Amino acid sequence: MMSLLTQHPLFGLLITLLGYQLALELRRLWPSVLLQPVLVGVGVVLLILYAVQMDFATYSASVDLLWLFLGPATVALAVPLYSQLARIRQYFWPLLIALLVGGLTTVSLVLALAWMLGADQALLAALAPKSVTSPIAMLLAQDLGGxxxxxxxxxxxxxxxxxxxxxxLLKWAGIDLPAARGLSLGLNAHAVGIATALQEGEETAAFAALAMSLTGALTAIFLPLIYWWWF
Known part of the structure; x- marks a missing residue:
């Protein structure tokens, strides 16, 4: 019975959705930053895969449907952006400068530290786009040879x-402005950061979505140039 269940082409999709739903329920019952739904959900899926002895290749093939939705889900972030368009126009240039400086600093520090620790070029290529959302990062890593x-x-x-x-860190720094909090979450934690920002409010989520979108676009344009120039 278990063998038939695990061989079903949608088994991986089922345990992924169940794992994430369980993580959301745990977060609701015990609110804590440590019970991050993505982290807990991954742990649940790993435990199930280990219990049923399913290899990664089989699991990956059964969740292909989720990858198809990553692109449309990213595009759908335009909805909160549109609702906060006036506020975005008000802060646009400071935000753009902050994203350029923050994005460049993040990529440079990661590549420099990994290079000093002896990482090879394949690992560096996979590390370089770590701060953008998965669909962009995976394509960039492949283009760079990772x-x-x-x-x-x-x-x-x-x-x-x-x-x-x-x-x-934002709490310790005394940063309460929704735009600044959203910018930080979107720049540093991309889609997971947007999920966190949604819990704080629509304005925070809108700026997180803007930060992630612009960071992804700027990274896709400039990261290959920086990487090829550096290496």
Whole structure:
């Protein structure tokens, strides 16, 4: 019975959705930054895969449908952006400058640190786009000569850690402005940061979506130039 269930082409999709729903329920029952739904959901899926002895290749093939929705879900972020268009126009140039400086600093520090620690070019190519959303990061990593699957892992880790640490750091720094909080979450934690920003309010989510979108676009344009110039 279990063998028939695990061989079903949608088994991976089922446990992924169940794992994430369970993570949301745990977060609702025990509100804590440590119970980040993506992190908890990944843990649940890993435990199930280990229990049923399913290899990654089989699981990956059964969740292809989720990858198809990543692009449309990213485009759908235009909805909160449109609702906050007046506020975005008000802060546009400071935000753009902050994104350029922050994005360039993040990429440069990651590449420099990984290079000093002895990372090879394939690993560097997978690390370089870690601060953008998965669909863009995977394509960039492949173009730069890295592994798209490894890039997706780095993106997930960056998003989860950013979503956990950013609210704490913003609180300690006394930053309460929704636009600034959203910018930080979107720049440092991309899609996971937007999910966190949605819990704070529509304005915070809109600026997080803007930060992620612009960071993704700017990274897609300038990262290959920086990478090829550096290496």
């Amino acid at each position: 592994a798209p699957a490894l890039a997706a892992v780095f993106v997930m880790l960056t998003g989860v850690l950013g979503a956990i640490l950013a609210p704490l």
